[in-house]
Structures are given as C-alpha cells and as structure tokens.
Amino acid sequence: MKIQRLGQVASVALMGSIALAACGSDDNTGTAAAGGSSSSSSSNAASDCPTGTLDAEGSSAQKNAIDEAIASFQEKCAGTTVNYNPTGSGAGIKQFIAGQVDFAGSDSALRTKPKDGKVETDEAATHCGSPAWNLPMVTGPIAISYNVKGLDKLVLTPEVAANIFNGKITTWNDKAIAAINSGATLPSEPIKVFFRSDESGTTENFTKYLNAAAPKAWTAEPGKSWTGKGEGKEKSAGVASAVKATEGGITYAEWSYAKDNDLSIAQVDNGSGPVELTSEAVGKAVADAKPDGEGNDLRLKLDYATREAGAYPILLVTYEIVCSKDKDANKAALTKAFLTHFASAETQKSLEDIGYAPLPAEVQSKVETAIAALS
Amino acid sequence: MASVTGVSVADELPGPDGRAPLAGDGARTGRLGDRLFGGAAVGAGLVVIGLVTLIGLFLLWKAIPALAGNEANFLTSREWRVSGDHPRFGIVEMLWTTVAASSIALVISVPVGVAVALFITHYSPRWLARPAANLVDLLAAVPSIVYGLWGLRTFGPTFVPVQEWLTAHLGWFPLFSTTSISGSGTILFIGVVLAIMVLPIVTALSREVFAQTPVAHVEGALALGATKWEMIRTAVLPFGRPGVISASMLALGRALGETIAVTIIVSALSQGTPWTWSLLNGGETFASRIANNAAEFDSPQKTGAFIAAGLVLFVLTFVVNAIARIVIERRKAFTE
Numbered sequence: 071m072k073i074q075r076l077g078q079v080a081s082v083a084l085m086g087s088i089a090l091a092a093c094g095s096d097d098n099t100g101t102a103a104a105g106g107s108s109s110s111s112s113s114n115a116a117s118d119c120p121t122g123t124l125d126a127e128g129s130s131a132q133k134n135a136i137d138e139a140i141a142s143f144q145e146k147c148a149g150t151t152v153n154y155n156p157t158g159s160g161a162g163i164k165q166f167i168a169g170q171v172d173f174a175g176s177d178s179a180l181r182t183k184p185k186d187g188k189v190e191t192d193e194a195a196t197h198c199g200s201p202a203w204n205l206p207m208v209t210g211p212i213a214i215s216y217n218v219k220g221l222d223k224l225v226l227t228p229e230v231a232a233n234i235f236n237g238k239i240t241t242w243n244d245k246a247i248a249a250i251n252s253g254a255t256l257p258s259e260p261i262k263v264f265f266r267s268d269e270s271g272t273t274e275n276f277t278k279y280l281n282a283a284a285p286k287a288w289t290a291e292p293g294k295s296w297t298g299k300g301e302g303k304e305k306s307a308g309v310a311s312a313v314k315a316t317e318g319g320i321t322y323a324e325w326s327y328a329k330d331n332d333l334s335i336a337q338v339d340n341g342s343g344p345v346e347l348t349s350e351a352v353g354k355a356v357a358d359a360k361p362d363g364e365g366n367d368l369r370l371k372l373d374y375a376t377r378e379a380g381a382y383p384i385l386l387v388t389y390e391i392v393c394s395k396d397k398d399a400n401k402a403a404l405t406k407a408f409l410t411h412f413a414s415a416e417t418q419k420s421l422e423d424i425g426y427a428p429l430p431a432e433v434q435s436k437v438e439t440a441i442a443a444l445s
Numbered sequence: 446m447a448s449v450t451g452v453s454v455a456d457e458l459p460g461p462d463g464r465a466p467l468a469g470d471g472a473r474t475g476r477l478g479d480r481l482f483g484g485a486a487v488g489a490g491l492v493v494i495g496l497v498t499l500i501g502l503f504l505l506w507k508a509i510p511a512l513a514g515n516e517a518n519f520l521t522s523r524e525w526r527v528s529g530d531h532p533r534f535g536i537v538e539m540l541w542t543t544v545a546a547s548s549i550a551l552v553i554s555v556p557v558g559v560a561v562a563l564f565i566t567h568y569s570p571r572w573l574a575r576p577a578a579n580l581v582d583l584l585a586a587v588p589s590i591v592y593g594l595w596g597l598r599t600f601g602p603t604f605v606p607v608q609e610w611l612t613a614h615l616g617w618f619p620l621f622s623t624t625s626i627s628g629s630g631t632i633l634f635i636g637v638v639l640a641i642m643v644l645p646i647v648t649a650l651s652r653e654v655f656a657q658t659p660v661a662h663v664e665g666a667l668a669l670g671a672t673k674w675e676m677i678r679t680a681v682l683p684f685g686r687p688g689v690i691s692a693s694m695l696a697l698g699r700a701l702g703e704t705i706a707v708t709i710i711v712s713a714l715s716q717g718t719p720w721t722w723s724l725l726n727g728g729e730t731f732a733s734r735i736a737n738n739a740a741e742f743d744s745p746q747k748t749g750a751f752i753a754a755g756l757v758l759f760v761l762t763f764v765v766n767a768i769a770r771i772v773i774e775r776r777k778a779f780t781e
Contacts, residue, residue, distance in 0.1 A: 161741070161742070185744065267712075267713030269741040295526075299715045299718075303713070311597075312712075
C-alpha cells in the first residue's frame with residue numbers, strides 16, 4: 071500500500087519533470103530562433119544589436135525609465151541583456167569608478183571639485199583611460215504634491231513653498247498662501263510637511279530649487295539630506311503614501327509617485343505666471359538649461375530660478391555616465407546600442423506615461439551626437 | 446544552561462574523586478570518531494567566537510577614522526550631519542528611539558507571551574494545544590517587510606485613535622505629550638508592532654521550559670492543596686523564570702535590531718526638532734537609519750559614521766545580553 075502510493079507520487083513527479091523539461095527545451099529553441107531571425111531579417115539593425123550583457127547601476131530616480139527602455143531594447147535585440155541595479159547615485163558612481171559596471175546612472179553629473187580629497191571626474195577618467203561623459207537621459211520633474219480636501223488648484227511661489235517647507239507657514243489659510251490663491255477656499259487646518267528620511271537626489275534637487283529661486287527664504291545649503299522641517303518617511307513611496315493618508319499633508323516627490331497616488335499637484339509661479347506640471351513645461355526648462363561641460367560631455371546647469379514663461383522649474387535630470395572610449399570594444403558597442411535606443415525619440419516618448427518628461431528636441435539631438443561619438 | 450533543561454541539584458555536586466559534575470572520566474580512547482567529533486565541536490565554537498570578534502574589529506576599524514573627524518560629541522549630540530568637511534553627529538536620539546521602542550515591545554510581549562505559553566502548556570484542551578502552538582510559531586515565519594506593510598497600511602490607521610486617546614487623557618504625562626507627528630509613525634506604534642514580531646520567540650521558548658517543569662513539583666504543589674493558579678505560581682513560574690528571561694533577551698535582541706518594518710513605519714524627525722520624551726514622537730532606530738541611508742554611502746567618512754552607530758548597537762546588544770546572564774545566574778543562586 072505504502073509502496074504503491076510512493077510509486078504514484080514518483081510517477082507524478084516524473085511526469086511533471088518531463089513536462090517541464092519539454093517546456094524548457096522548447097523555450098530555448100524559441101529564443102535562439104527569435105534571436106537568429108531578428109538579426110537576419112533586419113540586416114541593417116544587426117550592427118545595432120551586439121550580443122552580450124551590459125551591467126549598470128545607480129540612481130533609483132530613473133529606475134522606471136531605464137526599466138522601460140531595457141524592456142523595449144531587449145524586445146528589439148533578443149541576444150542582449152541589460153541589468154540595472156537601482157542602488158542610488160553614489161553607489162552607482164562608486165561601482166563605475168571601480169570598474170564593476172559598464173555605465174552608471176546618476177542624479178547629478180560627476181563632481182569636478184574635490185570632495186574628501188577625490189575628484190570623481192578624474193577618478194572616472196583614470197578608470198576609463200579616456201574622459202567619462204555625462205549624458206542627460208531622463209528628466210524627472212518633482213511635483214509639490216498635497217492633500218487638502220476641496221483644494222484642486224494651488225499656486226505656490228518659491229518663497230511661499232520655501233516657507234512652508236521650512237516651517238514658517240504652518241496653516242493652509244495663511245495669508246501668504248491666500249494672497250497668491252485668490253478665490254480658493256483654504257481650510258484652517260495645519261500643514262503637515264513630509265520629507266524623505268533617506269538621503270536622496272530628489273531632496274538635493276528640490277532644495278537646490280528652493281535655494282536658487284527663493285534665496286532669502288531658504289538659506290540652508292542644498293544637500294541630499296533634508297534640512298527643513300516636517301516628518302521623514304522612507305523613500306518616494308513613503309512620502310507619497312503618507313500625504314495620501316494625511317489630510318493637510320504636503321511633500322515633494324517624483325511626478326510618477328504623485329500620479330500613482332492621485333495626489334493634487336501644485337502649480338509653480340517663478341515670477342511669470344503659474345505653470346502647471348506637464349511634459350512640455352518640463353521640456354522647456356531643460357531646453358533652457360545651459361551646457362556646463364566641454365564637447366560631448368553634456369552636463370547641464372539647470373536654471374531653477376528661470377523666469378521663462380511656461381517652464382516648470384523643479385526637476386531633476388538623471389545622467390548616464392559612460393566612458394567615451396571603452397577599453398572593451400564589445401561593451402562599447404553594447405553601451406552605444408542601448409543608449410541610442412534609450413535616447414531615441416520613440417523611447418523618450420514612451421517615458422511620459424510613467425511620470426518622466428521626454429528630453430526636448432535640441433537636447434536630445436546633442437545626446438544622440440554624443441552617443442554616436444562613443445567608441 | 447543547566448537550570449533550563451531541568452537538571453536536578455544532585456547533578457551539580459562534584460563526583461567522589463573531586464571532578465566537576467558530569468565531566469566524564471576524562472579517558473581518551475583516541476578513536477577516530479572521538480577525535481573527529483571533538484574537533485568539529487571545538488571548531489564550531491571557535492568559528493562563532495572568531496566571527497563575533499572579527500565583526501567587532503571590522504566595526505571598530507571602520508568607525509574610528511570617522512569618529513576622529515567628528516566635531517560633535519558622539520554620545521550626547523542630537524545632530525546627524527555626516528557629509529561635508531565638518532561632520533557633526535551623535536547617537537543619543539537613535540539610542541532613545543531604539544531603547545524606547547524595544548522596551549515597549551518587551552513590556553507588551555513578555556506578559557502576553559508567558560500567558561500564551563501557560564495557556565498552551567497548562568490550560569488548553571489537548572486537541573487545541575498543538576495547533577495553537579503551531580499558529581504562534583507561524584507568526585515568527587512572517588517576513589518583517591510584511592509586518593511593516595501591514596503595520597503601515599492596516600494596523601496603523603486603527604491605532605491612531607488609541608494614540609489620540611492617550612494624548613487627550615494622559616497628555617500631562619511627559620511620555621504621552623502631544624507631538625507634531627501625524628498618524629501612526631510613532632515610537633509607541635513601532636513598539637507595538639515589534640511586540641507582535643517578537644511574541645513567537647517569547648512564547649516558543651517559555652512553552653518549552655514550562656512543559657519541562659518536573660512532574661514531582663507540580664504534583665507536590667497540587668497535593669498540598671494548591672489551586673491551579675497557585676501551582677503555576679509556586680512550581681511552574683519559578684522553574685521557568687531563567688528560561689523566560691533568556692527568551693526575553695532573545696526577543697529584545699530581535700527588537701533592537703529589527704530594520705525594515707521600523708524603516709517603513711516610523712516618521713523620522715527633521716534636524717533641530719525640539720527634544721521631547723514623548724513616545725508619540727517619531728525618530729529613527731540605529732538599524733532603520735543605517736538601512737535607510739545605506740544606498741548613499743559615498744565617502745569613507747559617511748560610511749564610518751553609520752558604522753559607528755552600528756557599533757553602538759552591537760555594544761548595546763552585548764550589554765543587554767551580559768545583564769541577562771547575570772540575572773539568570775543570580776536567580777539560579779536563589780532558587781537552588
């Protein structure tokens with residue numbers, strides 16, 4: 071009896087494993103065939119699709135964007151694998167300099183000034199044996215998101231925003247807010263500010279904005295850790311869900327988090343009228359940024375205090391940091407192919423749905439030129 | 446831990462030839478099996494000792510340069526600025542949050558855990574005891590991230606009225622005074638969630654020791670006319686006390702070091718928030734702050750500062766364990 075039952079179990083297991091093995095071998099031939107056909111059918115694309123594995127690491131702010139780009143790239147080039155590990159900008163640059171990854175994603179360009187006795191640009195150049203380039207790839211607007219019942223439209227000037235986030239304005243019906251939101255019904259409840267308790271590029275860019283656009287109200291040095299008031303929550307998801315759960319809450323978070331949590335987003339008035347957060351408004355601000363690097367090193371200097379009409383000024387640009395001449399020719403070809411795909415108008419457009427803004431045309435064409443010059 | 450496993454007093458007496466109790470006759474047969482097993486056991490012991498020592502040394506080695514560059518008092522400062530040319534950081538805030546939350550966890554979980562263990566060993570009907578024990582053990586198998594998400598989304602909102610009641614009625618007491626923290630991201634709440642997380646540890650170990658109470662003690666107490674409660678109080682609890690203390694210390698260790706659930710739930714304080722003793726305030730524990738910032742360790746100085754905080758947690762756990770050992774030893778002296 072017992073033996074019989076054991077036999078039954080064994081036979082079921084055997085059948086199962088045979089079935090699975092069949093699936094497995096099917097899959098293998100399937101991908102091989104797909105890989106072969108894609109490279110042969112589109113012969114002109116064959117050079118765009120070198121085979122191999124590309125490893126990258128860095129900023130978590132661009133994680134969703136790069137994931138989207140990787141998915142569509144691997145659809146096109148079945149033989150390539152791109153891995154992106156969103157461990158944070160600092161970690162990404164460190165790994166890049168150490169030669170552990172092929173390119174790094176970062177919220178800020180490589181530092182040209184020494185910090186702790188080291189200059190990132192020089193270290194990266196030493197690792198590459200050639201200058202490392204910062205290529206702007208993903209622009210992520212930062213939304214000032216709030217949760218106040220019945221308040222669908224809120225306009226904030228940099229001064230008022232700075233005073234809210236440094237704790238000087240404490241109630242929603244404060245005179246300063248009322249003055250720039252005539253006609254809106256503002257409740258008398260307290261403002262609950264939420265900030266990122268982890269060190270983050272979002273905090274850095276947001277405080278850079280406050281500091282540049284309202285230097286009198288926001289005097290603290292911009293940095294990755296929060297210097298204002300409020301309650302800290304873990305990561306973007308934490309602050310966004312805290313605001314969603316808290317009446318009277320306000321925070322700064324990437325656009326996608328504000329969208330996903332259905333939070334209201336404040337319009338920003340830098341001096342030439344309120345600007346709503348849209349892809350066009352963000353693109354305008356990026357196009358307005360001045361190039362800060364030489365040649366194909368496309369580091370940007372964002373003008374947070376811009377008075378350009380219709381430009382949304384609070385944004386972060388994430389860069390891909392690459393070796394201009396990679397020691398490994400195969401990796402160079404892979405990097406080039408992937409970044410070409412990432413920078414293409416089509417891919418950039420697809421990022422809009424997930425809360426990023428496409429690169430504006432003039433910046434995009436410069437990025438494409440730089441990628442074409444990679445070797 | 447002879448006292449936990451129920452070894453009787455007779456076993457503790459020295460043998461007729463003055464050897465330590467239960468030491469064997471020291472004969473060495475020199476057989477392969479003896480040598481292999483003995484060697485493996487010694488090796489395992491040495492590996493653990495070596496591992497702990499090396500972790501301690503690693504922490505020290507990484508922490509010392511950062512501590513040397515610190516411009517504030519590491520033990521008393523409430524600031525935490527670890528980057529830049531003039532780092533100023535201190536651990537007092539993290540120490541308070543860690544110790545307060547873990548203490549709350551113990552205050553709740555030890556009585557409840559002991560009660561659950563007593564129910565399973567002495568009160569529940571036989572058919573219920575095993576499923577109940579298994580269910581409690583199952584709590585230990587839930588990943589801490591699940592506790593975190595559950596605490597944040599489900600349990601938190603229902604806990605808010607409790608906090609409001611506390612501030613409304615006991616707000617005059619410094620531990621329950623009002624703070625600016627909204628919702629459930631408070632020290633009190635993480636204490637409660639931690640209590641649930643460590644409950645299975647307390648219960649499982651207490652259950653084991655209570656079940657080992659010598660039958661003679663139990664029957665003796667009952668024969669002298671003790672009620673069930675009196676029997677438990679005079680026979681089971683004293684016998685199990687060292688075990689319960691061990692269990693509590695193990696639980697405390699878990700509570701002190703719990704990371705992800707705390708990180709998700711707790712509200713961090715901004716720099717320069719006025720100090721309050723309130724348990725309804727936010728804060729960060731050692732583990733949560735380290736975990737939260739681990740992605741941005743971009744300079745040795747910053748890494749060193751966080752590792753120094755980790756070192757304090759390491760020492761804290763050591764001290765707590767040492768105290769527990771002392772307590773157990775003294776108890777043993779009293780009871781035997």
